[in-house]
Amino acid sequence: xxxxxxxxxxxxxxxxxxxxxxxxxxxxxxxxxxxxxxxxxxxxxxxxxxxxxxxxxxxxxxxxxxxxxxxxxxxxxxxxxxxxxxxxxxxxxxxxxxxxxxxxxxxxxxxxxxxxxxxxxxxxxxxxxxxxxxxxxxxxxxxxxxxxxxxxxxxxxxxxxxxxxxxxxxxxxxxxxxxxxxxxxxxxxxxxxxxxxxxxxxxxxxxxxxxxxxxxxxxxxxxxxxxxxxxxxxxxxxxxxxxxxxxxxxxxxxxxxxxxxxxxxxxxxxxxxxxxxxxxxxxxxxxxxxxxxxxxxxxxxxxxxxxxxxxxxxxxxxxxxxxxxxxxxxxxxxxxxxxxxxxxxxxxxxxxxxxxxxxxxxxxxxxxxxxxxxxxxxxxxxxxxxxxxx
Numbered sequence: 001x002x003x004x005x006x007x008x009x010x011x012x013x014x015x016x017x018x019x020x021x022x023x024x025x026x027x028x029x030x031x032x033x034x035x036x037x038x039x040x041x042x043x044x045x046x047x048x049x050x051x052x053x054x055x056x057x058x059x060x061x062x063x064x065x066x067x068x069x070x071x072x073x074x075x076x077x078x079x080x081x082x083x084x085x086x087x088x089x090x091x092x093x094x095x096x097x098x099x100x101x102x103x104x105x106x107x108x109x110x111x112x113x114x115x116x117x118x119x120x121x122x123x124x125x126x127x128x129x130x131x132x133x134x135x136x137x138x139x140x141x142x143x144x145x146x147x148x149x150x151x152x153x154x155x156x157x158x159x160x161x162x163x164x165x166x167x168x169x170x171x172x173x174x175x176x177x178x179x180x181x182x183x184x185x186x187x188x189x190x191x192x193x194x195x196x197x198x199x200x201x202x203x204x205x206x207x208x209x210x211x212x213x214x215x216x217x218x219x220x221x222x223x224x225x226x227x228x229x230x231x232x233x234x235x236x237x238x239x240x241x242x243x244x245x246x247x248x249x250x251x252x253x254x255x256x257x258x259x260x261x262x263x264x265x266x267x268x269x270x271x272x273x274x275x276x277x278x279x280x281x282x283x284x285x286x287x288x289x290x291x292x293x294x295x296x297x298x299x300x301x302x303x304x305x306x307x308x309x310x311x312x313x314x315x316x317x318x319x320x321x322x323x324x325x326x327x328x329x330x331x332x333x334x335x336x337x338x339x340x341x342x343x344x345x346x347x348x349x350x351x352x353x354x355x356x357x358x359x360x361x362x363x364x365x366x367x368x369x370x371x372x373x374x375x376x377x378x379x380x381x382x383x384x385x386x387x388x389x390x
Contacts, residue, residue, distance in 0.1 A: 067375035074367035077303035080294040085227030087289040091219035098186035114191040123187040139173035146170040195219035223278040228271035236297040322372040342381040
């Protein structure tokens, strides 16, 4: 009971101290807010004075960001899809001996022009030739026997079975002879089309196994360029689209429309193939020559175009650029000073360092406006900058 009596006065003292502290804190907070208001006003007034002095006091040291600028262009803008391609010949074949054997003769040399069916190389096929001679004799005999039997049959002499047997024997003999001749033909190598012998791989006396290369024939009258394009551009690439071709290794090129766009997507690399034909007379083109292909996928006749370096992004991901307006008035202002104004834009399209943009607000971008190219990262909206005139 005595402890309870002692605690009551102590609680009363503590409560009085808490009330005093709370009132003091509220007063200090109010004093702080009042000083902040005065501080902000003084800061704004000070900035106005400093800005005036910077513009009018010739003794003031003005440190302004140095930027380079370029006039905004309004005109046509073309976008291309860049891919790598390879030259293919319509007629280019590596020739093989179908049966193999020892190479008996080579009838051509590299650079020779050949016609379709011309003999390129022959194989040692004496055994087949002897078989052909034997089959030829058998076929001649079977043909003579059949002709005699047919005459008798026409005169109603002999049985039908005899006639059918001689006919079958003749046909079998002729078929066997034809098979041997085809075997002989396959053992030799002939030109599959008109062209030029590009290389002879075999030599007389070599043993040519089946499917061993003997020679290569190329016809350069029909040349095309093939390239693989990512499936991401499937909706933007179509047959007839203009394309520019450059061969970096020989510093040559040409322009032609796409002649074919494949309907098949390669599952291994997620691409589809495009093809364009080379104009006649492009003699420098060779099969497997590498080329850079630029396919036009869009074109705008009137677009606002700026260098890609001029467009920046803020922390929220919004794109903007700085347009230079007239310099502020003042005795200390130099001739190359301008005021930078931030203009928010949409990125429409970009190709090779040039970007088509559109202002978020109509009328904020106009043909001929000076746009900051270099140094924009050090500039803030409304800031005076010095333009590099070099």
